[in-house]
Amino acid sequence: MTEIVMSQTPPILHGPSDKEKKYDRQLRLWAASGQAALESANILLVNSGCGTVGVETLKNLVLPGIGRFTIVDEAVVQNADLGVNFFLDETCLGKLRSKCCTELLQELNPDVQGEWFPKQQGTVELDQVLLDSPTYTLIMYTMPISPKDLAALKEYGQQHHTPLVAIHSAGFYSYFNIQLPGTFPIVDTHPEAERTIDLRLTKPWPELAQFAEEMTKDMDQLDDHEHGHLPYVVLLLHYLEKWKETHDGKLPTEYKAKLEFRETVAKSARTNNPEGGEENFQEAVAAVNRNIKEQTLESTLAEVFSHEASGNVNVKSSFWVIAGAIKEFHKKHGCLPLPGGLPDMKAQSSVYVKLQGLYKAKARKDSQEVLEIAKSLSDGRDVDSAEVDLFCKNASFVKLVNATTGDQDLKEQKANDSLAEVTMMPLSLFPIYLALSATTHEPTASVDQIKASVHSRLPAAADDMRVVQACEEVARAAGGELHNISALTGGMVAQEAIKIITKQYIPIDNTCIFDGIASRCQVLRL
Amino acid sequence: MAASSEDGTARWQYLNHIRKTKGPFNPPTDDEDVTPEMLDTLGKSTILVIGAGGLGCEILKNLALSGFKNIHVIDMDTIDISNLNRQFLFRKSDVGKSKAEVAAAFVERRVQGVKITPHNCRIQDFDEDFYMQFQMVVCGLDSIEARRWMNATLVNMVDEENPDSLKPMIDGGTEGFKGQTRVVFPTMTPCIECQLDLYAPRAAVPLCTLATIPRQPEHCIEWAHIIAWEQEKPFPSLDKDDPEHITWLYQKALSRAEEFKIPGVTYSLTQGVVKNIIPAIASTNAIIAASCCNEALKIATSAAPALGFEDNYMSYHGDEAIYTNTFKYEKKEDCAVCGSLSKPLEVDPRWTLQELVDSLATNASAQLKKPSIRTDSKTLYMRFPQSLEEKTRPNLEKTLREGLGLEEKQEIAVTDPAFPALSFKFFLRFT
Numbered sequence: 005m006t007e008i009v010m011s012q013t014p015p016i017l018h019g020p021s022d023k024e025k026k027y028d029r030q031l032r033l034w035a036a037s038g039q040a041a042l043e044s045a046n047i048l049l050v051n052s053g054c055g056t057v058g059v060e061t062l063k064n065l066v067l068p069g070i071g072r073f074t075i076v077d078e079a080v081v082q083n084a085d086l087g088v089n090f091f092l093d094e095t096c097l098g099k100l101r102s103k104c105c106t107e108l109l110q111e112l113n114p115d116v117q118g119e120w121f122p123k124q125q126g127t128v129e130l131d132q133v134l135l136d137s138p139t140y141t142l143i144m145y146t147m148p149i150s151p152k153d154l155a156a157l158k159e160y161g162q163q164h165h166t167p168l169v170a171i172h173s174a175g176f177y178s179y180f181n182i183q184l185p186g187t188f189p190i191v192d193t194h195p196e197a198e199r200t201i202d203l204r205l206t207k208p209w210p211e212l213a214q215f216a217e218e219m220t221k222d223m224d225q226l227d228d229h230e231h232g233h234l235p236y237v238v239l240l241l242h243y244l245e246k247w248k249e250t251h252d253g254k255l256p257t258e259y260k261a262k263l264e265f266r267e268t269v270a271k272s273a274r275t276n277n278p279e280g281g282e283e284n285f286q287e288a289v290a291a292v293n294r295n296i297k298e299q300t301l302e303s304t305l306a307e308v309f310s311h312e313a314s315g316n317v318n319v320k321s322s323f324w325v326i327a328g329a330i331k332e333f334h335k336k337h338g339c340l341p342l343p344g345g346l347p348d349m350k351a352q353s354s355v356y357v358k359l360q361g362l363y364k365a366k367a368r369k370d371s372q373e374v375l376e377i378a379k380s381l382s383d384g385r386d387v388d389s390a391e392v393d394l395f396c397k398n399a400s401f402v403k404l405v406n407a408t409t410g411d412q413d414l415k416e417q418k419a420n421d422s423l424a425e426v427t428m429m430p431l432s433l434f435p436i437y438l439a440l441s442a443t444t445h446e447p448t449a450s451v452d453q454i455k456a457s458v459h460s461r462l463p464a465a466a467d468d469m470r471v472v473q474a475c476e477e478v479a480r481a482a483g484g485e486l487h488n489i490s491a492l493t494g495g496m497v498a499q500e501a502i503k504i505i506t507k508q509y510i511p512i513d514n515t516c517i518f519d520g521i522a523s524r525c526q527v528l529r530l
Numbered sequence: 531m532a533a534s535s536e537d538g539t540a541r542w543q544y545l546n547h548i549r550k551t552k553g554p555f556n557p558p559t560d561d562e563d564v565t566p567e568m569l570d571t572l573g574k575s576t577i578l579v580i581g582a583g584g585l586g587c588e589i590l591k592n593l594a595l596s597g598f599k600n601i602h603v604i605d606m607d608t609i610d611i612s613n614l615n616r617q618f619l620f621r622k623s624d625v626g627k628s629k630a631e632v633a634a635a636f637v638e639r640r641v642q643g644v645k646i647t648p649h650n651c652r653i654q655d656f657d658e659d660f661y662m663q664f665q666m667v668v669c670g671l672d673s674i675e676a677r678r679w680m681n682a683t684l685v686n687m688v689d690e691e692n693p694d695s696l697k698p699m700i701d702g703g704t705e706g707f708k709g710q711t712r713v714v715f716p717t718m719t720p721c722i723e724c725q726l727d728l729y730a731p732r733a734a735v736p737l738c739t740l741a742t743i744p745r746q747p748e749h750c751i752e753w754a755h756i757i758a759w760e761q762e763k764p765f766p767s768l769d770k771d772d773p774e775h776i777t778w779l780y781q782k783a784l785s786r787a788e789e790f791k792i793p794g795v796t797y798s799l800t801q802g803v804v805k806n807i808i809p810a811i812a813s814t815n816a817i818i819a820a821s822c823c824n825e826a827l828k829i830a831t832s833a834a835p836a837l838g839f840e841d842n843y844m845s846y847h848g849d850e851a852i853y854t855n856t857f858k859y860e861k862k863e864d865c866a867v868c869g870s871l872s873k874p875l876e877v878d879p880r881w882t883l884q885e886l887v888d889s890l891a892t893n894a895s896a897q898l899k900k901p902s903i904r905t906d907s908k909t910l911y912m913r914f915p916q917s918l919e920e921k922t923r924p925n926l927e928k929t930l931r932e933g934l935g936l937e938e939k940q941e942i943a944v945t946d947p948a949f950p951a952l953s954f955k956f957f958l959r960f961t
Contacts, residue, residue, distance in 0.1 A: 019773055019797060028612045032802065032809040033706055054544060060816065067615055067812040083540035086642070090591050093640055112618050175548055176824075176834055194849060233743070348746050353790045356745040430856070473554040480553045484544030487595035488824040491588070495816030499707060499848045502813065509707065512851045520824050521555050521834045523711070523844045524856040 023115075030068050037192075038506035043115075045070045045505045046138055050130065050145040050153060051077035051102065053447055054485040056089045057173040058146045059105050060494025063091070065501060066109050072117040073109070074137065077102035078128055088487050100125060130156045140166055142501055147172040147440075148447045148483070161185065167504055171497055174443065175481025176520035177436050177474075178493040181530065182500060182512060184406040187311065189323045191394055192508045195401040202343050202400075203295050205240050206255050212362055216241035219355075228277060235351040235359055236288035240295070243269050243288075257298055266292045284350040299339050302400045309334075311407055320383040326395045327402070329378035329387075333370070341370035341396035371396040405513045412528045418468070431470065433517040433526040438465055439474035447483025451476050477521070489520045496525075538643065545597055549833050556834065572830055573599040578664040580604050580653060580680060582629040584810050585670025585702050587619045588819030590633055593668070594641040596827045602664070604649040604656075605630040610771065616812040653680055658687050662695065666829065668822050669701040672808065674729050674897070675948050677701060681714065681722035682867045682952050688717045698838070700825050702818040706809045707848035709818035712859075713825050713837040716868070720842065720859045723867035730894035747787060747794035751803045754782035770805045779804060817846055864955075872941055872955035879931035879938075879960045883911060886930060890944065896954065898946040905942055910934065913947070930958070 024031065031039060047070055049058045055077060062073055079085075079101040085092050089105070096104040102120035110118040119137075122128040130153045134140075143157055143166055161168045165185035172179055204212065219234060220242040226234075247256055247265055256265035266289050273285035301309075309331050312324055334340055344367025346360045375392045378384040395402070417432035424431055442457035443449050449457070454475040459466035466472075496516060503511040515530045539546075550564045577598050579589050582605035593601055609617070609624045609632060619636040620629070630648035638646050649656075653676060661667075661683060671677050681699065689695040699714040701722060714721050739745070740753045759768060764778050780800040787795040801807065821844060828836035837844065840858055847853040864871040873895055877886055887903070890896045903910040910925050912918040930936045936958060944954040 019777065022611070024798075025611045026614050028615075028798070028801075029807070029810040030615050031798075032807065033811065063618060064811075064813040064816050067618055069615075084543045087538075087541040088544055088595060090595060090640060094642060111621070113614075114622075176553075351743070351745060353743050353745055353792070356743075357791050476554040480551045481544075481548055482551075484547055486545065486548065486824075486827075488592050488820045488827060491592055492817050492820035492824065495813045495818075495820065496848070496852060498813035498816070499811075500852075502811075509848075510850045516852050521828075522856065523821065523825070523837055523841070523854075525846075525852055525854040527852055 027069065034506050034508050038508050039069065041506045042502065043069055043071050045141040046072045048074045048076065048140045048143045050143070050149065050157065051075055052146055053148055053483060054088055055079060055085065055101055055146070056485045056487060057171050057178065057490035057493050058144055059089060059091050059109070060491045061144060061171070061497045062109055063112065064495055064498030066112045066116045068502065069113060069115050072119070074119040074121065075102045075106050076121045076128055076130060076133055078122060080125055088485055134160050139164055141505060142167050142169065144169040144171060144497065147444050149444065151445065169497060169501065171493065172440050172444070173485050173490045173493050174440060174447065174478060174483055175486060176489055177440055177478060177518065178489055179437050179440055179515060179517040180493065180497050181515040183514065187407045188405040189308070190403045190405065190507055190510060191323065191398050193398060193401045193403050194509050200343055200345060200401065201347055203237055204342065205237070205244060205295050206297070207299065207339060208241055209366055213241065215359065215362060228274060231274060232282045232284060233350060233352050233355070234284055235349050235355060236284050236291055237349065237359060239269065239284060239288040240291065243272065256296060262292055262296065287349055304403050305400060307404055307407060308402055311404060322387050322391055325378050325381055325384045325387055326374065326392055328381055329374045329384070330395065330399055332377045333374050340399045341374055342367045343397045367396065403510050405511055408529070411530055430524060433519050434528060435468065435471040435474040436519055437515065437517050437530065438462065438471055439478040443478060443483065449479065451479040454479055493518060542597060549831055553834060572597045575665040575830060576600040576602070576663055577826065578602045578667045579670065580667065581670040582633040583607065583613065583670065583672065584616045584815040585704065585819045587617045587633055588815050589668050589670050589823055590637045590646065592820055592823035593826065594637050594644040596823055599644050601644065602647045602649065603630050603634055604651065604653055606650060606652045616810055616815055618812065658683065661687060661697070664697060666826055667697055667699045668826055669699065670819060677722050679949060682949055685716040685721055685867050686951055698829055700822045702822040704810060704814045704818050707814055708846060709814050710843065710845045711818055711821040711825065712843050715838055719838055720861040721865065721868045724862040724865040725859055726897060727894045731892055731897060734892065744786065744790055744792060747792055747799055748803050750783040750787040750792060750795055751779065751800050753786055754779045755804050758782045776801050776804065814848065866952060866954040872957045874959045875956035876959050876961050877930060881930050882927055883930065883934060884926040887911065887926065898944060898954065899948065901944045901946050903942055903944050905940060
């Protein structure tokens with residue numbers, strides 16, 4: 005024991021740095037790679053109206069440490085601002101809101117740079133700001149916005165492939181809409197750990213099959229301790245082999261066969277012990293359902309493959325090169341590269357570590373093969389092996405956002421609502437979006453003006469009772485923000501911005517509507 | 531310089547406009563106009579915030595900007611550097627100071643006219659008289675035990691003769707990109723204890739795995755934490771916030787991991803396992819705190835229907851797109867706090883009383899760490915006073931059916947020092 009410890013280099017026992025300490029609770033979510041992406045992000049907020057929802061969003065991005073932000077806002081601070089915006093105080097009255105909010109936001113995190121426009125009271129030329137600034141990673145704008153500014157932002161977004169987030173908060177309602185530049189692939193989607201387990205029980209590679217065979221060849225001769233510590237992976241591989249012998253080489257993938265197979269495994273446990281059973285056999289029985297099934301391609305990955313083939317991908321980023329390589333791999337082997345993880349299971353330490361090593365070695369080998377295929381493809385020469393490793397580990401859970409073009413519309417939402425009583429689904433929040441977006445340029449519009457605007461956009465909607473109610477509720481707010489609704493919306497937008505900037509977890513596609521009366525959200529593609 | 535905002539009319543114009551204007555979802559019977567006096571009631575009510583951490587900082591800001599003027603906040607913690615990524619009322623220079631005091635002073639400074647009274651202590655340090663002064667309680671806690679205590683206290687305070695004794699409780703919680711908001715009208719709607727099984731404790735790793743067959747880095751860390759520390763006692767008592775102590779555990783765990791060739795023990799993982807760290811970010815706290823305060827404002831002003839009597843629970847999931855589930859959680863008749871029936875407790879009749887005692891800590895519907903147990907005719911095990919503990923200790927070794935003569939359906943009452951006002955009633959169900 006001492007020998008082992010001595011023979012290894014002593015570990016470097018450095019504690020966490022100050023930055024790691026400060027960001028500890030978020031690094032446990034998005035790791036150093038996500039943090040680095042945040043720290044190099046440069047975010048623009050074009051602010052207007054009551055001005056709270058955008059500033060609350062920035063607060064939630066400054067705290068985790070984005071690199072830099074800019075606020076464009078022509079407003080001068082008035083008393084009404086102090087009742088809704090936390091990043092202003094008495095001393096700000098009569099001053100530029102952009103400057104005051106920037107300064108109070110920067111207090112939250114000395115690592116973050118802040119900038120504001122205009123520099124003096126008056127109007128600001130958004131075109132000029134965009135032209136003069138370093139490229140923005142993400143742009144947010146709040147309603148109301150002038151058609152001219154909106155056009156300038158959209159043009160910038162197209163030119164620079166910058167995601168645009170439109171945010172509207174009024175009274176008890178809000179929505180935000182994300183326009184991503186083209187198809188947005190995410191590899192590091194963070195699926196729940198148990199979903200990612202792939203044990204290859206139905207298709208063991210030779211080393212794994214041999215390992216299981218050796219461990220079980222004289223199973224009945226094993227003493228109780230050894231028998232009770234055979235890992236369930238080994239047990240299942242053993243009983244699957246025996247099953248195939250009596251079932252024409254077929255696996256128990258059908259429901260009835262699975263039940264029978266589980267029974268076989270359960271009955272093989274030794275019961276002449278004080279516990280009256282064996283934990284490893286119980287684990288084996290419990291693992292049958294999830295782990296013994298035909299290998300199928302996750303629909304999200306199938307979408308990636310067909311998207312890749314469709315020729316819709318003009319820019320051959322490394323993502324698409326690796327996706328192409330994995331498709332080749334899948335065609336050749338009939339399965340995806342092995343993710344390589346092994347869940348905990350009852351076993352002797354040394355046996356478990358060996359088994360874990362088998363899974364890891366196979367994963368490394370598969371990843372290496374994918375890397376070689378990728379390098380042989382056009383644009384694949386510089387593909388990075390770490391990126392291939394990550395892709396192979398997550399292949400089943402890779403997700404394309406903004407890949408479809410079909411939008412949801414009122415008709416579909418009304419059809420869903422008419423079934424709501426049967427399906428037990430909550431009613432659509434589409435009416436809230438319609439009513440709010442009717443005030444994009446005119447925040448204080450009257451009920452009749454809002455209804456007229458909805459009518460001109462969607463004649464069929466104007467008489468719908470729920471649309472009328474939403475128009476009345478929006479008119480009630482007269483463009484005023486409620487702090488809680490804006491703080492909540494600012495939290496949601498910040499979560500989405502973090503997902504987009506770090507390319508981790510899955511952002512919405514593409515509009516989220518919040519109803520602060522019923523206290524719920526709905527995401528629609530609009 | 532702009533005009534002074536003495537009467538607040540200009541400052542609160544957005545909020546007051548909405549409060550004065552009826553919307554389509556206000557009850558049609560409510561045709562009274564909102565008078566200036568009615569607008570004022572919000573400023574006259576007193577509201578209690580529990581916790582001045584990730585949720586608490588947000589809640590204080592939100593309540594101050596919702597027109598509440600008299601706020602109290604309780605938190606016994608001091609500020610740590612790892613709070614600064616989300617607890618936005620604190621700066622690096624505040625590390626080590628009281629959370630309640632720094633948060634209260636900051637919001638008072640920023641929002642004119644709000645009075646925030648900090649209490650740098652535990653919620654258990656106050657009695658019912660103290661809690662009676664509030665109209666509502668908003669909780670931003672990370673401890674289930676504190677929530678259960680507060681919930682039980684508020685349920686026990688309800689006096690049917692006195693409508694002011696009913697204090698709505700709004701409870702928020704977060705983990706990573708997820709969170710939830712709950713609204714409880716004590717005794718009238720399901721309470722926190724009714725929903726206890728939503729927070730099942732994680733199954734502990736068996737001691738024999740830690741002692742003889744570790745497989746995961748976590749097993750090595752738990753071994754260092756539970757076994758090596760007790761054996762070697764490198765410091766008089768374990769302080770999980772002392773980097774020297776964590777470093778000691780890390781080194782122990784690491785050498786054990788090397789002995790068994792187990793990869794993955796890091797300082798950060800050691801800290802995470804020992805302190806049971808839950809990831810926390812500013813944006814999720816913002817969402818859940820604002821949702822809680824939105825409900826508080828709606829309850830206090832009737833500006834719109836609130837959660838409570840119909841839907842009473844909103845869960846928020848932000849890691850895979852955004853999904854909220856808003857629903858009506860049902861009251862449980864066998865709730866230990868607000869119900870009248872006893873709960874079933876599955877036990878093996880061959881268990882010793884000690885095994886029953888241990889199982890109460892991990893049982894999702896009990897979660898009692900220091901239980902004392904009696905039936906209506908005899909005391910099975912009592913922790914306090916010491917004389918009774920010594921007298922009942924031999925029972926711990928006896929089996930339930932043979933040794934103690936307990937029968938199926940036997941009712942037992944369990945008490946725990948964490949919830950002094952409560953007696954948890956169970957009936958045995960033999961497996």
